[in-house]
Amino acid sequence: xxxxxxxxxxxxxxxxxxxxxxxxxxxxxxxxxxxxxxxxxxxxxxxxxxxxxxxxxxxxxxxxxxxxxxxxxxxxxxxxxxxxxxxxxxxxxxxxxxxxxxxxxxxxxxxxxxxxxxxxxxxxxxxxxxxxxxxxxxxxxxxxxx
Amino acid sequence: xxxxxxxxxxxxxxxxxxxxxxxxxxxxxxxxxxxxxxxxxxxxxxxxxxxxxxxxxxxxxxxxxxxxxxxxxxxxxxxxxxxxxxxxxxxxxxxxxxxxxxxxxxxxxxxxxxxxxxxxxxxxxxxxxxxxxxxxxxxxxxxxxx
Numbered sequence: 001x002x003x004x005x006x007x008x009x010x011x012x013x014x015x016x017x018x019x020x021x022x023x024x025x026x027x028x029x030x031x032x033x034x035x036x037x038x039x040x041x042x043x044x045x046x047x048x049x050x051x052x053x054x055x056x057x058x059x060x061x062x063x064x065x066x067x068x069x070x071x072x073x074x075x076x077x078x079x080x081x082x083x084x085x086x087x088x089x090x091x092x093x094x095x096x097x098x099x100x101x102x103x104x105x106x107x108x109x110x111x112x113x114x115x116x117x118x119x120x121x122x123x124x125x126x127x128x129x130x131x132x133x134x135x136x137x138x139x140x141x142x143x144x145x146x
Numbered sequence: 147x148x149x150x151x152x153x154x155x156x157x158x159x160x161x162x163x164x165x166x167x168x169x170x171x172x173x174x175x176x177x178x179x180x181x182x183x184x185x186x187x188x189x190x191x192x193x194x195x196x197x198x199x200x201x202x203x204x205x206x207x208x209x210x211x212x213x214x215x216x217x218x219x220x221x222x223x224x225x226x227x228x229x230x231x232x233x234x235x236x237x238x239x240x241x242x243x244x245x246x247x248x249x250x251x252x253x254x255x256x257x258x259x260x261x262x263x264x265x266x267x268x269x270x271x272x273x274x275x276x277x278x279x280x281x282x283x284x285x286x287x288x289x290x291x292x
Contacts, residue, residue, distance in 0.1 A: 138262075143265050
């Protein structure tokens, strides 16, 4: 990531999962900041600089988006669709992180150009390992758009 | 990957890189088979069941595509575009694996819905490590479409 500050946008309504994700990812020194929103409407307002995020300085563009699917107010698949239909936002890698293994969720996510689809492991240790590997892959190895 | 056989399509014209990628990925027990094509035209014929691949049995659909960019006959970015414009093929994760760090290649790849963009490390050990991590992420953690 060329030494520039790395920002993650976490869209997750489960507070236990959010805490675990933030804690694990923060242990990677490559992540400088995680902005957390807890429903789909708030995610869209953040990304499109609306409502309480109308000052773009309050909602800088993330390098990567971690997206839960079952979200209050606006569903994660609708958030994904809005991101990938937008000419400016569509280049941001979106990783779905969900408990859903339903074929139709997986198919719709890939249809809507998700970059990667991860199913949350049930056990704490495996969840932590996934967060480690995911963070290292996307923020260490992957080359993000400018 | 639910225990089903995992197939990788490797599109790579550099024989040294191809050998290294195949050797490293084969050491992951989760990869069962790698089909290797060495130019963009051959890649398209494989994916669209044309030419020597007109029998679909000779060109089964891969679970993931590793795509070099600088390729003879048809450029990698054109191959990516053809995959992501196709209603059936677009759901297959495509990971670009290239020596190019050019902003315009990165931007065009993300514009064309690449799933991930990796720059080949120069050193052998780092290249091997990347192949390890990449294989483990996409074939171990990532949930691919059916």
